[in-house]
Amino acid sequence: MVTSSKTFLWGAATSSYQIEGAWNEDGKGESIWDRYAHTPGRIKDGKTGDVACDHYHRYQNDVALMKQIGLDAYRFSIAWPRILPEGRGAVNQRGLDFYNRLVDALLANGIQPFVTLYHWDLPQVLQDKGGWPARATVEAFVEYTDVVTRSLGDRVKNWITHNEPWCASVLGQLVGVHAPGAQDAESALCAAHHLLLSHGAAVPVIRANSLGSEVGITLNLIPAVPASGSTADYDAYRQYDGHINRWFLDPLYGRDYPPDLVRDYMRKAYMPGGELAFVKADDYRTIAAPCDFLGVNYYMREICRSQDIPEEENQPRDIPVPGPEVRTDINWEVHPDGLFEILYRVHATYRPRKLYVTENGSSYGDAPDAEGRVRDERRIAYLRDHFAAAQRAMEQGVPLAGYFVWSLMDNFEWGEGFTQRFGIIWVDYETQERILKDSAHWYADFIRTTANGRE
Numbered sequence: 001m002v003t004s005s006k007t008f009l010w011g012a013a014t015s016s017y018q019i020e021g022a023w024n025e026d027g028k029g030e031s032i033w034d035r036y037a038h039t040p041g042r043i044k045d046g047k048t049g050d051v052a053c054d055h056y057h058r059y060q061n062d063v064a065l066m067k068q069i070g071l072d073a074y075r076f077s078i079a080w081p082r083i084l085p086e087g088r089g090a091v092n093q094r095g096l097d098f099y100n101r102l103v104d105a106l107l108a109n110g111i112q113p114f115v116t117l118y119h120w121d122l123p124q125v126l127q128d129k130g131g132w133p134a135r136a137t138v139e140a141f142v143e144y145t146d147v148v149t150r151s152l153g154d155r156v157k158n159w160i161t162h163n164e165p166w167c168a169s170v171l172g173q174l175v176g177v178h179a180p181g182a183q184d185a186e187s188a189l190c191a192a193h194h195l196l197l198s199h200g201a202a203v204p205v206i207r208a209n210s211l212g213s214e215v216g217i218t219l220n221l222i223p224a225v226p227a228s229g230s231t232a233d234y235d236a237y238r239q240y241d242g243h244i245n246r247w248f249l250d251p252l253y254g255r256d257y258p259p260d261l262v263r264d265y266m267r268k269a270y271m272p273g274g275e276l277a278f279v280k281a282d283d284y285r286t287i288a289a290p291c292d293f294l295g296v297n298y299y300m301r302e303i304c305r306s307q308d309i310p311e312e313e314n315q316p317r318d319i320p321v322p323g324p325e326v327r328t329d330i331n332w333e334v335h336p337d338g339l340f341e342i343l344y345r346v347h348a349t350y351r352p353r354k355l356y357v358t359e360n361g362s363s364y365g366d367a368p369d370a371e372g373r374v375r376d377e378r379r380i381a382y383l384r385d386h387f388a389a390a391q392r393a394m395e396q397g398v399p400l401a402g403y404f405v406w407s408l409m410d411n412f413e414w415g416e417g418f419t420q421r422f423g424i425i426w427v428d429y430e431t432q433e434r435i436l437k438d439s440a441h442w443y444a445d446f447i448r449t450t451a452n453g454r455e
């Protein structure tokens, strides 16, 4: 694949809690993920991110590996409780020092830092005061953003406010399978609103502190399709798409919350406090602050079937359910066309100035063989097919500017613990040894030779 622009960025992504470890070192405060993972029964294998990949101590070695692969850019997140252990107020200089060292090491190796401010590790003290369902957390996020961007803003030129607010709100506050593990629909809607509001409120602060930088937000978007031509399946599709995609995209692009979903949520009694009672004057304007890019995390599509009517009344089902052969180890369907579809749709409907694939990747457990080599051909095929789908989107005019593989290295996969390996680098969690998998060698080769017409 030869991309149409010589400035296209090939990168890899991680997040703080998933790789850093050092959970209580150098003045770091407790995060909601520390608390959640330390609670028995929450994580599948009973493990925590206390040590994870020990990246906090091994970042120089990890940057050297990025350099070896030839990455143009690296997306990582900042642990808020490292910077402000109490959530607000006193700044922990040692926390800032770590990220300053990391940024400097990246730049010294010619790798552009893409910094995510919030990848789910809220300071626990702020959770104790209400967390994201509380409006005061918006102000706290803006304060935190101000501290970080004043410190790193001279060198970091790409900022992502939030990672996947759907996961932080719905998985964290409604389904309860992510921190803080609550199950309350109204809190989830309030949390989602405050995440979006804090994004918009942070944009001007970032611009003021980091001159000439570009700012965006990352959403997990899922192209959905009705399982049949039936009205019931179409309605299931409308609801799913609204819940995952439009509820976030619409307000970010100045359209307020989608009225069909507002009606659904009222009917389901998700807003006992009144219809959109958490939306205050000017909120929509704040949320829709013009941004430079949208980050898209793509992993799967969804085939939507109505559960409200008996199966025999809901025919024909013309989309085959994909079998295990096209699923990764985490049981997510491999469907590269969905990446094309979602990129094209977002471009056609919302017209972001620029797009990045800020995450895409696959969980395959291939381990080192007798020679210490990790032959993860399935990951290579996965990446090749998804890169091709992105290329097709660009040919149709989608202004895609870069692609970040999830993940740089195997890491703590949230509620799945260490049972899923998404990395292009193998990590031995006992010894902290790293091995470049075949996919990392393939990616290195791809960046060096095929991509950007660099040869």
Ligand code: FCB
Pocket (backbone or CB within 6 Å): 015, 018, 163, 164, 167, 220, 297, 359, 406, 413, 414, 422
């Ligand atoms: C995304 C998350 C990321 C990682 C991948 C597999 O939803 O942003 O941290 O867990 O899924």
